[in-house]
Structures are given as structure tokens and as C-alpha cells.
Amino acid sequence: MNKRHNYSLRSQAIRPFKAMTVLARANQLETEGRSVIHLEVGQPDFPVLEPIVSAASAAISQNKAGYSDANGLPALRLKIAQYYADYYGLNIDERRVIITAGASGALALVAALLTDPGDGWLLTDPGYPSNRTFIEAFSGVPQFCPVGPETRFQLSAAQAAECWQASTKNLLLASPANPTGTSLDQQNLADLAGLVASRGGHLVSDEIYQGLEYGATSRLSALSVDHQAFVINSFSKFFGMTGWRLGWLVAPEDAIDSLIRFAQNLFICASVPAQHGAVAAFNPGVLDQLHHQRDILQTRRDFVLAELPGVGLSVPITPDGAFYVYAKLPDDAPACEDYCQTLLELTGVAITPGTDFGDHNATRYIRLSYAQPQHQLEQALERLAGFRP
Ligand SMILES: Cc1ncc(COP(=O)(O)O)c(C=O)c1O
Structure with missing residues (x-):
């Protein structure tokens, strides 16, 4: 029946995650018996570490899984502060x-707190695809600043100043970033924080890939340069707990009451068994193992970076974090969506088209996640070597 449903305009405008569309097709090919190598989704292949699993299981079996406070278990908040x-x-x-x-x-909470209808948010293009949806859900306006290899795909304060409009209220950054795996340095971050402060705006820093830095001697949070920054983090990437659905937000003290009220109303609380598990994630032995996993990812990154040029994919900027490579297609290759689709159909290698992350030169780029075992990466590169789009 061809009935016109009365759903919102927003629901008609929302974009799909192209990575998930690739994943769906890849899964379908797998059920048909094809061998597929998944380099499209952003999730580590390591199993969740045993102490985390045990702590979560104990919470369930001991019936400690009722609602927590909306802002989370005090024990977990203390661990994060530490x-x-x-x-x-x-x-x-x-x-x-x-x-x-x-x-x-956390993105939903900051978007709710910092957005009145029509308020602008500066975002990088390329960037994490869902950012715009959180902003638009609260009637804000995403304002994209194109970034390229000249600035390591990160925003400079000068560019941000150029992009800043009368309606702009907030700047959302990510370091290390998705899809490029590049980070901001301290000076750049401080300059951006200075710009935002001079315009009376708010700085929001998505630090979900922190802990997965390669070569940095120390970590750099926006909180180091701006005590008033809103900082988003997660147990999904460094801690490897994607499906546990757990993260956190650090906010200025005067924002906490409102944020807690939003959290109460929107979510009641985050998963409580997951919170109990996450407390164990801060045990020194667990952190040591997580750092070891980070080292494994670095080895995989180095392998992929060494091999990609040989299969025609150039990497203009060496990623220094996360587990992605944002690679440029050969000049004679078709646009990224065609390239990714043909690659998947012919070779079973699943990667994500650059157009998932924005518009700026996006058709010439693909994102590849190297959070897969070494032998899978080797096989993927062999298949790529034999691929003629
Ligand atoms: C930059 C960035 N922010 C936020 C998210 C959301 O992550 P989660 O909700 O799993 O913590 C992702 C997921 O890939 C991401 O890449």
C-alpha cells in the first residue's frame, strides 16, 4: 500500500551511515558464503578484557543492575576523575x-544543553557523520569548515575564525579524529580555545579515540587548555567496549545540574551492568593490557601504511591515532561510493566511502579501519593488489 505517513521532515532528511550500509551488504555476502574482510566499521577486534566481563556479570548475578543515579555510579565517576x-x-x-x-x-546531552533553535555549530568536514544529526535534533545548524591535508585534516584557529558566523555558538572538535586519525597539537588546541573564548562560544572536544595515540609522549585533552571545555569520551574504542554503550562527559560545574536533568529525562541512566564492568577497566593490570592492545594497533597501522601505496591508495597524512587510514583513490579510479561497492562485490573487502564523512573532496577518499587481525589485513591488501575498479 502506498500510504503517505505523516512523519517529521527531520525523519525524511536524516542520512544513513554509509559504513552501516556497507556493513549490511557485507553481512549479506557472508551469509551467501562469500569471504568478507571487514575494514568498514570502527570497532576494535579485541575481546573485552576478562576483569571487565567478570565485574559486569557479578553485578547482574548479584542483582546490582537497577537504575543508577542519572549521572552514573559514584565509584565509576571517581575512577574517571582519577x-x-x-x-x-x-x-x-x-x-x-x-x-x-x-x-x-554525551553528544546528545551537550547538543541539548548548548543549542537554541538556529544556533550554529562549527564542525570539520570531514568529520564524524552523526555530529550533524545531534545538532539538528535540537534545531541547531551544523556549519562545516573544510579541512584538508594542508592542516593534517584538523582545524586551525585562523580557519575557525573565517568560518565563524554571527549565529555560531559552539565549536566541536575531535582529536584524534574520525575518519582521518589525526590529532591537534597543544598550540593549535590552545589557539582554538582562545578563539572560541574570544567569541563567547563553547568548545566541545570529542576525545573518544584518546588512549589510541601513536608516538605521542603524553595525552592532550582540551581540558588542559580550557578548564571550561566540554569533553566527550567513551568506553567504546580504547577500552574496546563498543556494544556495552558506555561513555562520559566532563562539563563545567555550572552546567552539571541542567545536564543531569537532561540525562534523567532522556536516558534515566546508562547501562548499570556496563558501569560496574567499567569500574574494573581502570585496574592497573587492565590498563596495561589495553596499552598493549594500543601497541598492536600501532604495528598494524605501520603495516597498512607501508603497503597501501603499492595498491594505488596514497595516504597524504600519516594518522597518529585512532585506527583509521583516510586514503586517497588513484586519479583514474571511479568516485568512492562506486569504488567501495565494486571492491566489496568483486573482492569481499569492505571499506567506507569518504562521502560518509562530508563533502569536501570526499569522493576521492576512502576510510579503512585497521582494527582487524594482522592476517586479515594481509589478505585484504592481497585482494586490493589484484583489484582493478
Ligand atoms: C568521533 C566519534 N564520536 C562518537 C562516536 C560514537 O561512539 P560511541 O557512542 O560508541 O561511544 C564515534 C563512533 O565511532 C566516533 O567515531
């Missing part, structure tokens, strides 16, 4: 930490 002291040298009061359903939950 983590900032240990790894960033920052003194963060645990009352400023709100536990959320992944970084996604």
Missing part, C-alpha cells in the same frame, strides 16, 4: 563527570 589525574595531570572533580550511553549519549 584517570584524568594519572594520565593527563588534570584535577577534575568527579561531580563534573557524567556517565552516558557511549559518546553518543
Whole structure:
């Protein structure tokens, strides 16, 4: 029946995640018996570490899985505050930490807090595809600043100043970033924070890939340069707990009451068994293992970077974090969506088209996730070597 449903305009405008569309087709090919190598989705292949699983299981079996406070278990907020002291040298009061359903939950809370209808948010293009949806859900306006290899796909304060409009209220950054895996340095971050402060705006920093830095001697949070920054983080990437749906937000003290009210109303609380599991993620032995996993990812990154030029994919900027390579297609290759589709159909290698992450030169780029075992990466590169689009 061809009935016109009365759903919102917003529902008609929302874009799909192209990575998920690739994943759906890849899964279908797999059920048909094809061998597929998944380099499209952003999730680590390591199993969740045993102490985390045990702590979550114990919470369930001991019936400690009722609602928590909307801002999360005090024990977990304390661990996170201590983590900032240990790894960033920052003194963060645990009352400023709100536990959320992944970084996604934190993005929803900051968007709700910082957006009145028509308020502009500066975002990088390329960037994480869902950012715009969170902003638009609260009637804000995403304002994209194109970034390219000249600035390591990160925003400079000069560019941000150029993009800043009368309606702009907030700047959302990510470091390390998705899809490029590049990070901001301290000076750049401080300059951006200075610009935002001079315009009376808010700085929001998505630090979901922190902990997965390669070569950096220390971690750099926006909180190091701006005590008033809103900082988003997650248990999905460094901690490897994607499906557990857990993250956090660090916010200025005067924002906490409103954020807690939004959290109560929108989510009640984040998954409580997951929160109990996450407390164990900060045990020193667990953190050591997570750092070892980071080293494995670095080895895989180095392997992929060494091999990609040989299969015609150039990497203009060496990624220094996360687990992605944002690679440029050969000049004579078709546009990225065709390239990715043909690659998947002919070779079973699933990667994500650049157009998932924005419009700026996006048709010439693809994103590849190297969070897969080494032998899978080797096989993928063999298949890519034999691929003629
Ligand atoms: C930059 C960035 N922010 C936020 C998210 C959302 O992550 P989650 O909700 O799993 O913590 C992702 C997921 O890939 C991401 O890449």
C-alpha cells in the first residue's frame, strides 16, 4: 500500500551511515558464503578484557543492575576523575563527570544543553557523520569548515575564525579524529580555545579515540587548555567496549545540574551492568593490557601504511591515532561510493566511502579501519593488489 505517513521532515532528511550500509551488504555476502574482510566499521577486534566481563556479570548475578543515579555510579565517576589525574595531570572533580550511553549519549546531552533553535555549530568536514544529526535534533545548524591535508585534516584557529558566523555558538572538535586519525597539537588546541573564548562560544572536544595515540609522549585533552571545555569520551574504542554503550562527559560545574536533568529525562541512566564492568577497566593490570592492545594497533597501522601505496591508495597524512587510514583513490579510479561497492562485490573487502564523512573532496577518499587481525589485513591488501575498479 502506498500510504503517505505523516512523519517529521527531520525523519525524511536524516542520512544513513554509509559504513552501516556497507556493513549490511557485507553481512549479506557472508551469509551467501562469500569471504568478507571487514575494514568498514570502527570497532576494535579485541575481546573485552576478562576483569571487565567478570565485574559486569557479578553485578547482574548479584542483582546490582537497577537504575543508577542519572549521572552514573559514584565509584565509576571517581575512577574517571582519577584517570584524568594519572594520565593527563588534570584535577577534575568527579561531580563534573557524567556517565552516558557511549559518546553518543554525551553528544546528545551537550547538543541539548548548548543549542537554541538556529544556533550554529562549527564542525570539520570531514568529520564524524552523526555530529550533524545531534545538532539538528535540537534545531541547531551544523556549519562545516573544510579541512584538508594542508592542516593534517584538523582545524586551525585562523580557519575557525573565517568560518565563524554571527549565529555560531559552539565549536566541536575531535582529536584524534574520525575518519582521518589525526590529532591537534597543544598550540593549535590552545589557539582554538582562545578563539572560541574570544567569541563567547563553547568548545566541545570529542576525545573518544584518546588512549589510541601513536608516538605521542603524553595525552592532550582540551581540558588542559580550557578548564571550561566540554569533553566527550567513551568506553567504546580504547577500552574496546563498543556494544556495552558506555561513555562520559566532563562539563563545567555550572552546567552539571541542567545536564543531569537532561540525562534523567532522556536516558534515566546508562547501562548499570556496563558501569560496574567499567569500574574494573581502570585496574592497573587492565590498563596495561589495553596499552598493549594500543601497541598492536600501532604495528598494524605501520603495516597498512607501508603497503597501501603499492595498491594505488596514497595516504597524504600519516594518522597518529585512532585506527583509521583516510586514503586517497588513484586519479583514474571511479568516485568512492562506486569504488567501495565494486571492491566489496568483486573482492569481499569492505571499506567506507569518504562521502560518509562530508563533502569536501570526499569522493576521492576512502576510510579503512585497521582494527582487524594482522592476517586479515594481509589478505585484504592481497585482494586490493589484484583489484582493478
Ligand atoms: C568521533 C566519534 N564520536 C562518537 C562516536 C560514537 O561512539 P560511541 O557512542 O560508541 O561511544 C564515534 C563512533 O565511532 C566516533 O567515531
